[in-house]
Amino acid sequence: MDFKILGPIEVRAAHGKPIALGRRKQRVLLAALLLNVGRAIPSQRMLDWLWGERPPATAESNLYTYISALRRVLGAPSRIEAGSNGYVLRAAPGEIDVTRFEELAEQGRRALAEGRNDVALERLTRALGLWRGEAVLEGLPLPASLRGEAARLERLRASVVDAALEARLALGQHAEVLADLEALTRRDPLNERLRTQLMLALYRCGRRAEALAVYQEARETLAAELGVDPGPDLNRMHQRILADDPALAPPRTAATRRIFAPAELPIDSAAFTGRAAEITRLRAALTSAGPVAVHTITGAAGIGKSALAVHVAHQVAGGFPDGRLYVNLHGATPDARPLNPAGALARLLRSLGDDAAVPADVDEAAARFRSLTDGKHLLLLLDNARDAAQVRPLLPASPTCRVLITARRTLTSLDAVAHLRLGAMAEDEMLALLGRLVGEERVTAEPWAARAIARLCGGLPLAIGIAAARLIARPGLPLRVLADRLAVEDHRLSELQADDRAVRACFMVSYRGLDAEDSRMFRLLGLLGGADISVTAAAALAGRPEEQTAVLLDRLADVQLLEAREADRYRMHDLLRLFARERAEQEDGEDDRAQAARRARLLRNP
Numbered sequence: 001m002d003f004k005i006l007g008p009i010e011v012r013a014a015h016g017k018p019i020a021l022g023r024r025k026q027r028v029l030l031a032a033l034l035l036n037v038g039r040a041i042p043s044q045r046m047l048d049w050l051w052g053e054r055p056p057a058t059a060e061s062n063l064y065t066y067i068s069a070l071r072r073v074l075g076a077p078s079r080i081e082a083g084s085n086g087y088v089l090r091a092a093p094g095e096i097d098v099t100r101f102e103e104l105a106e107q108g109r110r111a112l113a114e115g116r117n118d119v120a121l122e123r124l125t126r127a128l129g130l131w132r133g134e135a136v137l138e139g140l141p142l143p144a145s146l147r148g149e150a151a152r153l154e155r156l157r158a159s160v161v162d163a164a165l166e167a168r169l170a171l172g173q174h175a176e177v178l179a180d181l182e183a184l185t186r187r188d189p190l191n192e193r194l195r196t197q198l199m200l201a202l203y204r205c206g207r208r209a210e211a212l213a214v215y216q217e218a219r220e221t222l223a224a225e226l227g228v229d230p231g232p233d234l235n236r237m238h239q240r241i242l243a244d245d246p247a248l249a250p251p252r253t254a255a256t257r258r259i260f261a262p263a264e265l266p267i268d269s270a271a272f273t274g275r276a277a278e279i280t281r282l283r284a285a286l287t288s289a290g291p292v293a294v295h296t297i298t299g300a301a302g303i304g305k306s307a308l309a310v311h312v313a314h315q316v317a318g319g320f321p322d323g324r325l326y327v328n329l330h331g332a333t334p335d336a337r338p339l340n341p342a343g344a345l346a347r348l349l350r351s352l353g354d355d356a357a358v359p360a361d362v363d364e365a366a367a368r369f370r371s372l373t374d375g376k377h378l379l380l381l382l383d384n385a386r387d388a389a390q391v392r393p394l395l396p397a398s399p400t401c402r403v404l405i406t407a408r409r410t411l412t413s414l415d416a417v418a419h420l421r422l423g424a425m426a427e428d429e430m431l432a433l434l435g436r437l438v439g440e441e442r443v444t445a446e447p448w449a450a451r452a453i454a455r456l457c458g459g460l461p462l463a464i465g466i467a468a469a470r471l472i473a474r475p476g477l478p479l480r481v482l483a484d485r486l487a488v489e490d491h492r493l494s495e496l497q498a499d500d501r502a503v504r505a506c507f508m509v510s511y512r513g514l515d516a517e518d519s520r521m522f523r524l525l526g527l528l529g530g531a532d533i534s535v536t537a538a539a540a541l542a543g544r545p546e547e548q549t550a551v552l553l554d555r556l557a558d559v560q561l562l563e564a565r566e567a568d569r570y571r572m573h574d575l576l577r578l579f580a581r582e583r584a585e586q587e588d589g590e591d592d593r594a595q596a597a598r599r600a601r602l603l604r605n606p
């Protein structure tokens with residue numbers, strides 16, 4: 001439920017429908033309870049509020065009638081509890097505009113004190129936006145004892161207006177605040193603080209004489225109305241303007257301090273090819289108002305998760321006017337350590353213009369990130385995540401944000417997330433991609449060899465990219481030569497490296513993350529001849545019971561070194577199988593391998 005008292009009293013049901021609150025005294029009673037939410041009010045005090053010194057004989061029974069009527073319209077008797085000390089209204093902090101206002105005001109003032117002016121301005125503006133009028137419980141006659149609390153809130157509002165003006169001046173918005181300051185000063189001519197800000201704004205706009213005139217007028221008004229002289233702050237501003245104090249100059253960074261919507265997406269691949277169904281699905285998910293805000297793309301190393309995510313993010317960027325944030329979490333980059341959540345949060349906060357010191361405590365930094373993203377239309381791409389623990393603190397809570405995560409591992413422990421599993425690329429798409437990368441002429445000149453290269457790269461765009469890089473480096477090299485080299489299984493992984501990119505290195509990151517048992521299983525699978533693997537075969541190979549083996553295989557599938565097919569059957573990508581065999585040759589003794597090979601042969605020819 002939504003209780004609003006900053007302005008005329010208003011109560012709305014969870015779905016936004018306004019609730020009729022009944023007679024005037026009944027509304028005063030609800031107002032009194034809201035101003036004292038969570039505190040017990042003795043019924044005697046309520047009688048005083050409603051009827052003053054001389055209550056009629058029916059007052060007490062009328063009070064009960066009002067209470068039960070209120071319970072009824074609020075939909076739950078437990079909203080207004082009767083205890084030995086009186087009645088208590090129960091409401092969650094987020095349900096009452098006052099609590100939200102006080103919270104935002106406090107955050108804003110703290111940010112202002114810390115010099116985080118843009119954050120301050122954002123909070124203070126939102127705090128003021130909660131007011132629907134100038135007075136608390138506007139239009140409702142309140143007894144004097146309740147007026148005190150209302151007046152406190154109204155004073156707090158005035159101080160928030162003041163702080164917001166200060167933040168805007170500090171952000172170099174003197175020209176923009178001028179009209180507001182003039183209007184406020186006209187309404188409140190004795191307010192010296194407003195006059196001081198008005199003088200500063202005029203001075204910064206190059207209107208020095210007018211700034212000095214404001215001082216003279218203030219002086220006369222104060223003398224005429226109160227018979228006093230201007231206070232020290234106003235006098236000091238006057239002196240500083242007379243002396244052209246350099247410290248009064250507009251903030252130097254005024255122009256650059258404007259918050260631009262971050263647009264951090266990496267460049268989209270010009271050669272992006274295929275994946276039509278996945279693109280349609282992701283676009284729909286990211287642009288619909290559906291309840292799922294977090295989407296993941298998982299799949300094997302080098303299969304094209306990041307490329308797809310970046311491509312789609314660019315397509316839907318227009319729907320996120322508050323910005324597109326990008327963080328490479330380096331969950332699987334050869335020779336790089338995964339980014340820790342604290343480091344990632346620090347980056348995200350800076351991207352959002354929060355340049356204050358980032359809290360060392362991850363929870364606190366994450367909370368600040370959630371505040372800054374609240375209500376914003378932001379797209380966040382968390383690329384190459386290592387696991388769920390790494391991304392969990394980085395998720396905005398606001399339903400207006402959308403998050404796209406790529407990871408090799410399936411992030412099943414994240415709540416309320418939609419998963420997309422990205423599989424191998426179709427052979428025709430691989431061929432088309434090769435054409436785009438090396439030029440159509442070379443592909444059409446040797447169609448047969450081009451198709452062989454596409455096939456030997458086994459649906460892995462990373463591999464085709466590397467093969468293409470090698471062909472581009474040697475324009476005279478016939479495609480047939482590369483196809484022949486790739487056809488030799490023992491050479492294939494070595495052929496698939498160019499500059500700093502290598503299929504082997506890309507696989508190695510996942511392999512290095514395995515524990516001893518899992519990595520032994522993986523190596524053994526490389527000794528099997530084909531891509532199809534049954535639990536029975538794997539168990540025989542490892543010399544272990546089937547149940548245990550199934551667990552090992554599932555763990556390998558989790559990190560995408562294996563693909564789970566129908567029950568009890570798995571597949572290993574060709575290039576991964578070659579990699580596994582290579583690891584076995586490097587790491588396992590000849591005896592081990594020979595024995596395993598014997599067991600594997602027995603399987604094939606029992």
Ligand SMILES: Nc1ncnc2c1ncn2[C@@H]1O[C@H](COP(=O)(O)OP(=O)(O)OP(=O)(O)O)[C@@H](O)[C@H]1O
Pocket residue numbers: 269271272273274275299300301302303304305306307308332384406407408433461462463465506
């Ligand atoms: N659909 C595509 N069209 C063109 N190029 C692609 C496509 N998909 C991937 N690539 C290219 O293939 C290479 C590997 O892709 P990408 O980095 O997206 O893989 P990944 O699945 O994110 O790998 P990792 O698990 O290592 O993060 C990149 O150079 C990328 O540009």
Ligand SMILES: [Mg+2]
Pocket residue numbers: 305306307383384406
């Ligand atoms: Mg990636």
